[in-house]
Amino acid sequence: MPVEFIGMIATQEASEIKRRPGPVVDPDFVRRFARAYEDAGFDRVLIGYSSSRPDGLQVAAYAAAHTDRLGFLVAHRPGFMAPTVAARAFATLDQFSGGRIALHAITGGSDAEQRRDGDYLSKDDRYARTDEYLEILKKAWTSEEPFDHEGRFYRLEDFVSAVRPAQQPRIPIYFGGSSEAAYRVGGKHADVFALWGEPLAETAQQMAAVRAAAAAQGRTTPPRFSVSFRPILGPTEELAWERAHRILHKIRSGYTGEEDFIRDRRGPDGQPQNVGSQRLLAVAAKGERHDRALWTPLAAATGAPGNSTALVGTPETVAQALLDYVDIGVTTLLIRGYDPYDDAIDYGRHLLPLVRAEVERREREQARARQTTPETASETASKTTQPRDETAALGR
Template identity: 75%
Template sequence: MSVEFIGMIGTRDGSETRPPSGPVVDPDYTRRFARAHEEAGFDRILIGYGSSQPDGTQVAAHVAAHTERLGLLVAHRPGFVAPTLAARTFATLDQFSGGRVAVHIITGGHDTEQRRDGDHLPKDERYDRTDEYLDVLTRAWTEDEPFGLEGRYYRFEDFHAEVRPVQQPRIPLYFGGSSPAAYRVGGKHADVFALWGEPLAETAQQIASVRAAAEAAGRTTPPRISVSFRPILGATEEAAWERAHGILDTIKGHGAKNPLFGRRRAILPVGPDARPQNSGSQRLLAAAAKADRHDRALWTAPAAATGAAGNSTALVGTPETVAQALLDYVDIGVTTLLIRGYDPLDDAVDYGKQLLPLVRQEIANRENAARGSAAARTPLVSVPGGAR
């Protein structure tokens, strides 16, 4: 059993607790941010997508040129470029990065945000388009002979890509969503299905839905599962919660002045009365309405304060407490943990020193214990001559 850790980077400093600073694209900061994750021991970094944000594939290319082993998870919305072009773009990036690319498919849950890039399809049709899009991506990366398509959304003839991914048989596909349509399409295509950080019981329900969708699609092996959190660490429980409430006060007191919220408000109202379109945000707000605290360390107050605009639930406590909380999710079937902080770069460094080693050591301990138990159950076999 292994667990994958994913961080998240941006091209300039900023978060929900402070306005962005510096140029929109700061090459030096982006390089330092990525290297901090590599040195901290993260497996991948997510490069996000937004209608006003820098292009993720070019950010990934810059990061690849300044790191050695760090995986690149590039968020991508189907529908804005042809899938044949996307296939060549990501295969080229995979070649230049030495096989470090994965693609995170986000179909899009907000009509307003989609329309900024010219997409006017309703949500369920967007998922149908994504289904067709991913069929083309997979064929483009794996088929040797030219092919064409007369589909509902895409039509082309005699396509063949000379550039293929380093990774075989294809580039890994991650997939985000929490609606029935997302389960259906992601259950069919995803290598990893990404969820936001809900309480354990609700997360288990979503995992079951993803697995059922994968089985309905004829898959014998379901997608692996990713869950996202915002860890808030402290030397003691009291210190961690003091820091957590300070973060919440900052979000509530200064969030309205933060340009990040200005952009989000046009898509997703910020605050406890928010009514977002996407199912993932609706689910986080429903969890927050039930209680601020859940399970071992889950804290939903930041989701309520931000309108659940993105992965916004926290795990609060000492590194030991938060590590055990992450392992609680591993115990119900989670294989990938996406974590990012409110002090993005500094928190990534701290996670590498204080959090990732604890989780990985406990998993190693469990694996050793399982091997020892299996060996103890294996009967000794007598052979001629008395040797064993």
């Protein structure tokens, strides 16, 4: 299966080391940013969600109108919009964009962040609501007949939508989370289950947990998997590591770009409530470097509010590190940089081609191996052994 690459766009250029310039919504930058990712060869870009950020569906609509091929993964929190309304909104955008929309369901791991938008449910209740929400959403996209629903969180009668997604049978659902509840609900509904960048062993453990949860829900085909990283590239190993330490120094010297993002995800004690961030901090506490190129101090320095572990090295080193995750079953790689716009261009020039070329080479080898059927192998063996038999007979 070809590897899928996802980037991430925002409405202004900012990161942990870049102070936000100008207005919160900069249309010119959104156009340039989306086109940069399209030109770089990315499959999709993620549009994030928080209680203080611009609306993701509208950002996706604007960016889709200024691109031709790029897909858009729109982060969406169940509970703030009725599922039938969301189904029509996403289906309408999927039609206008020519089938380039996917939904990234994020249930919400911070009570404080949820309450800013008026949601006072507990975490367990939020996941129960997400489960019911996604059931309705999928049915709204696919049902040709009116249907009723009466559940714990939603009740509706005689619903059928005239607008269907351009993609059939429905829009893809990505799902993020690292708690047992996330495994359970995502294992049931997700087409792609998204994880943050942990070491290979820990990532494989999470994948196994999601597969087990999917099987417990009766699924015969488990979700595919996405893993997120912050690659830091350099023309040599030394220069890549020098750049990595400069980024770390900037962050430790004074947080400049993402203060509200950090604030949104911390609990009353200042520590992250979501399990994904807790896991990244635990990995960072075990050591700075893991596997081939995984580097964790940036997660520790920022409190791991999102995907914040780096892969550091030359494009060749980082490409091999990404392929290590492909080897354990990852099909989607979400990467974004600390210099967001310039890094997107560099990834397209130097990183994506290396990964894709190796994946294609492996697929060609596997196709050739499949062509060698047992019958073909038997015939080949017979032809190679026959001359030896005749030589032996002549010798006798």
